Amino acid sequence: DSGVTQTPKHLITATGQRVTLRCSPRSGDLSVYWYQQSLDQGLQFLIQYYNGEERAKGNILERFSAQQFPDLHSELNLSSLELGDSALYFCASSTNRGQNVLNEQFFGPGTRLTVL
Amino acid sequence: AQSVSQHNHHVILSEAASLELGCNYSYGGTVNLFWYVQYPGQHLQLLLKYFSGDPLVKGIKGFEAEFIKSKFSFNLRKPSVQWSDTAEYFCAVNPGGYNKLIFGAGTRLAVHP
Numbered sequence: 001d002s003g004v005t006q007t008p009k010h011l012i013t014a015t016g017q018r019v020t021l022r023c024s025p026r027s028g029d030l031s032v033y034w035y036q037q038s039l040d041q042g043l044q045f046l047i048q049y050y051n052g053e054e055r056a057k058g059n060i061l062e063r064f065s066a067q068q069f070p071d072l073h074s075e076l077n078l079s080s081l082e083l084g085d086s087a088l089y090f091c092a093s094s095t096n097r098g099q100n101v102l103n104e105q106f107f108g109p110g111t112r113l114t115v116l
Numbered sequence: 117a118q119s120v121s122q123h124n125h126h127v128i129l130s131e132a133a134s135l136e137l138g139c140n141y142s143y144g145g146t147v148n149l150f151w152y153v154q155y156p157g158q159h160l161q162l163l164l165k166y167f168s169g170d171p172l173v174k175g176i177k178g179f180e181a182e183f184i185k186s187k188f189s190f191n192l193r194k195p196s197v198q199w200s201d202t203a204e205y206f207c208a209v210n211p212g213g214y215n216k217l218i219f220g221a222g223t224r225l226a227v228h229p
Contacts, residue, residue, distance in 0.1 A: 002159060031215065043206060043219035056216050090160065094215070105217060107152075107160040 004108035025093030038087035122220035139207030
């Protein structure tokens with residue numbers, strides 16, 4: 001158990017819908033990262049938040065957005081869902097108190113999203 | 117663009133065989149390197165990491181990796197695999213102090229008893 005929790009574990013929805021994935025980081029971790037794992041794209045970095053502010057952006061679609069709340073949990077919002085959005089979405093957290101400080105990322109169990 | 121290449125997508129070994137999984141990255145500056153393992157149905161777990169210093173790093177469960185800067189490589193090794201090592205292995209790079217991880221495509225390892 002990494003200490004990072006994600007809900008829900010599984011999500012099945014239809015095209016065009018909107019879903020929200022939730023992540024709670026390890027106690028004391030300020031940074032949250034979102035990754036998408038799909039068969040064709042592999043593991044791709046989506047976005048990072050640090051202490052409530054967006055820190056880095058990766059291959060995140062405009063239909064996707066995220067935020068980090070004052071209690072440091074994060075939500076990833078996926079809208080206008082398409083079949084190709086079906087994937088495993090991982091959240092990771094690290095203590096990370098500065099951009100150049102190296103910290104290990106601890107991964108959550110993931111949310112498996114299926115878009116029908 | 118920064119990228120990570122893992123040469124073998126599928127590897128099948130018998131128990132007690134030696135393992136070496138290749139990983140090459142493309143980034144000219146300072147990098148931090150990681151190997152993660154994903155057991156069936158589980159989350160990613162860190163096997164080992166390289167930040168600086170001794171290029172031969174030892175991780176958990178008998179794994180080790182060697183950073184060869186001139187070859188932009190960070191290959192994972194284990195002298196004798198076990199059935200419980202059956203999993204998918206991911207090499208990842210954290211380029212230039214930025215905190216995102218760039219992952220390779222992964223290598224699925226199947227170990228037969």
